[in-house]
Amino acid sequence: MNQIDKNHDALNTYLLRMADNDLVLGQRLCEWCANAPVLEEETALMNTSLDLFGQARNWLNYAVERDAELQDCDAATMLRDERHYLNLLICEQPNGNFADTIARHYLFDVWHRLTLEALCNSADETVAAIAAKSILEVRYHEQRHRNWVLRLGDGTAESHAKIQTAMDDIWTFVGEMFTQDAVDLQLVAAGIAADQAVIESQWRDTVAATLAEATLTLPADGYHQLGGKQGEHTESLGLMLAEMQSLYRAHPGAVW
């Protein structure tokens, strides 16, 4: 049992993990605002971010409904410290160059889509409803980022080198997506959560096919970094949250 289990029951831990993936990745995308390579890309990145924030809000609203101590959606986002964020480490990795952003997003998209597909059949009606809502948007994200992996991989020598390096670099964070702790196993047994043991092979097949089509080499599995789901993060999350939460913490309850 980890420290998180003391704060939330299994379902709320799971809900926060789903919400935090969306929140943290969505916030990372926002950092591209006014920095994207072309205007169209900027619009696309911001709209993808908007989808993720909307999905995070749905997960958080359900978590708040089940646990009054979370107060509300804003407070749950802005007042939880780094150690209480439960997102996958892959979501918090810095944007790097455009290829890094695309590699990170595509590998997450495939996991996200497969997980949501499984959650559409969740024994928990609200979880199933949120998943069914989210998946329509996430399929679109996957399609978009897959296209970019193909274009960069099968593009110029420089774009090929950049996306290959990006895949190699981010690979150390993919293993965490398929690890299951006591929270996951309990909810899988109850028919509520997605079974990552099943999803892993589907994910590997999908990603291998895309990388092959993009003329990229599938990175070798080495050491996999774990801990995000239990609140143990890489250095970059704290820095991101410090910026994201500063206004709300200086003006608690601020709305706009």
Next chain:
Amino acid sequence: MRTLVPFGNSMKHIDLFTPIELIGTDRGREIDFHGRTPAVDEVWELLDLVPDPEIPVVSVVDLGIVRDVRHAPEQQPEWQVDITPTYSGCPATDFIASEIERALQRAGIAAKIKTVLAPAWSSTWISAKGRKAMLDSNIVPPVHDLNSLTCPHCGSGDVHMKNQFGSTACKALYTCHACAEPFDYFKTI
């Protein structure tokens, strides 16, 4: 701005410039239920006058945002309107809810606006009237087969997607190679 003007033997205040809200709606006044309880169909009719803030030629009913209208005299408020967001992160969702609430209030109805997520909104819910209104504004309504997409300006099929996301989350940006005009496509989800 109000000013005094001669009116018969006396003076009267009149509005020189009627205050208007640029993106608000007061269309609820066209139908008035003050003093009586309307039929559910009449309330639907009223809601069909509330425009979507981002595509104002289409009503929130046309878009499929309004899912249900219920009347329960034993409850307070007596009316409940169920709405569903198009996209999870649609920034207009809260505004649409308040527009619906306000349109109803102006017509004399107090209603609870409830957001429902299931079943998930689909672009197939857009009404035929809504699809026509979109096309009349040069926004191509959702199609099943993207190869069948044609330019709303010249009808050419020689169109190219410039961006999977357009001016709003629900649209993609296209350009027509025949007439060189850009246009929005309402995405199929």
